[in-house]
Amino acid sequence: MTSSTEGHRSGFACFVGRPNAGKSTLTNALVGSKVAITSSKPQTTRHAIRGIVHRDDAQLVLVDTPGLHRPRTLLGQRLNDIVRETWSEVDVVGFCVPADQKVGPGDKFIAAELAKVAKRTPIIGVITKTDLVSPDQVVEQLIALQDVMEFAELIPVSAVDGFQVQTLTDLLVARLPEGPQLYPGGELTDEPEATLVAELIREAALEGVRDELPHSIAVTVDEMIPREGRDDMLDIHALLYVERPSQKGIILGHRGERLKAVGSTARKHIEALLGMRVYLDLHVKVAKDWQRDPKQLRRLGF
Numbered sequence: 223m224t225s226s227t228e229g230h231r232s233g234f235a236c237f238v239g240r241p242n243a244g245k246s247t248l249t250n251a252l253v254g255s256k257v258a259i260t261s262s263k264p265q266t267t268r269h270a271i272r273g274i275v276h277r278d279d280a281q282l283v284l285v286d287t288p289g290l291h292r293p294r295t296l297l298g299q300r301l302n303d304i305v306r307e308t309w310s311e312v313d314v315v316g317f318c319v320p321a322d323q324k325v326g327p328g329d330k331f332i333a334a335e336l337a338k339v340a341k342r343t344p345i346i347g348v349i350t351k352t353d354l355v356s357p358d359q360v361v362e363q364l365i366a367l368q369d370v371m372e373f374a375e376l377i378p379v380s381a382v383d384g385f386q387v388q389t390l391t392d393l394l395v396a397r398l399p400e401g402p403q404l405y406p407g408g409e410l411t412d413e414p415e416a417t418l419v420a421e422l423i424r425e426a427a428l429e430g431v432r433d434e435l436p437h438s439i440a441v442t443v444d445e446m447i448p449r450e451g452r453d454d455m456l457d458i459h460a461l462l463y464v465e466r467p468s469q470k471g472i473i474l475g476h477r478g479e480r481l482k483a484v485g486s487t488a489r490k491h492i493e494a495l496l497g498m499r500v501y502l503d504l505h506v507k508v509a510k511d512w513q514r515d516p517k518q519l520r521r522l523g524f
């Protein structure tokens with residue numbers, strides 16, 4: 223890497239799109255490491271976690287936002303504010319539409335919101351999940367997408383088989399202003415480790431649970447301390463909050479089997495993230511209506 227910034231580009235990009243459009247998975251594919259949180263359930267991404275693509279000629283910072291949705295709670299409103307703020311601040315936006323779903327009102331809603339808050343930002347139309355459909359369907363989707371809004375570019379990609387992921391990176395980088403590195407090389411995300419750990423636990427807890435549950439789960443990491451007398455092991459104490467006792471039952475599972483599995487999955491991911499062995503102490507707590515209570519929201523980091 224040269225010290226001169228001549229010809230070097232740097233800046234921010236984010237992916238927008240309906241829930242489940244594949245934004246988080248695409249972020250991971252571009253960054254090449256698991257920092258943003260994915261799950262098969264919609265609206266699970268909560269923090270604006272930044273993944274960073276480092277190249278000799280550019281640094282592309284990806285901001286992963288939650289999906290925009292009709293706000294029903296205080297939390298919902300705050301999430302939407304975060305989304306709009308992010309959209310207005312980035313240098314380029316990737317508008318994701320899955321290849322296997324009809325372009326519809328949800329996409330037009332997002333396009334209208336983008337037109338309001340990001341008037342001058344170049345928008346790249348991204349057809350995601352091309353591995354799920356035939357080439358003909360990809361072409362049809364490209365045509366349908368052109369009706370939604372004016373795009374700076376259009377590109378079909380698949381995060382699963384890697385199709386055009388590199389080309390998409392090139393298109394995004396080309397829209398960044400010239401400038402020096404914004405973050406030191408090698409850094410994956412600027413979120414504190416405890417936040418990432420909490421997200422990994424949340425992700426594991428959401429695997430395979432009902433559609434209504436995602437917004438009812440929050441995780442706090444209360445302690446991360448090295449095991450006494452050892453430098454290769456970390457003790458992590460975390461709490462998983464649900465809103466109702468019935469949800470606690472779902473998380474725990476029969477005789478606590480499910481929580482055990484959640485802990486074990488989360489522990490493996492945390493060990494991979496931190497590069498050390500982890501003992502995870504995980505408990506479930508009912509915090510009634512935490513989504514509607516400003517005091518509890520603050521305590522849980524929102």
Ligand SMILES: Nc1nc2c(ncn2[C@@H]2O[C@H](COP(=O)(O)OP(=O)(O)OP(=O)(O)O)[C@@H](O)[C@H]2O)c(=O)[nH]1
Nearest residue numbers: 241242243244245246247264265289351380381382
């Ligand atoms: N076959 C296929 N599946 C994909 C691809 N990208 C994402 N998926 C799947 O689509 C689902 C949703 O992906 P996410 O990346 O979580 O979608 P998202 O847009 O971030 O969703 P929200 O966080 O709810 O807004 C997951 O089950 C992914 O595994 C792809 O390129 N091909």
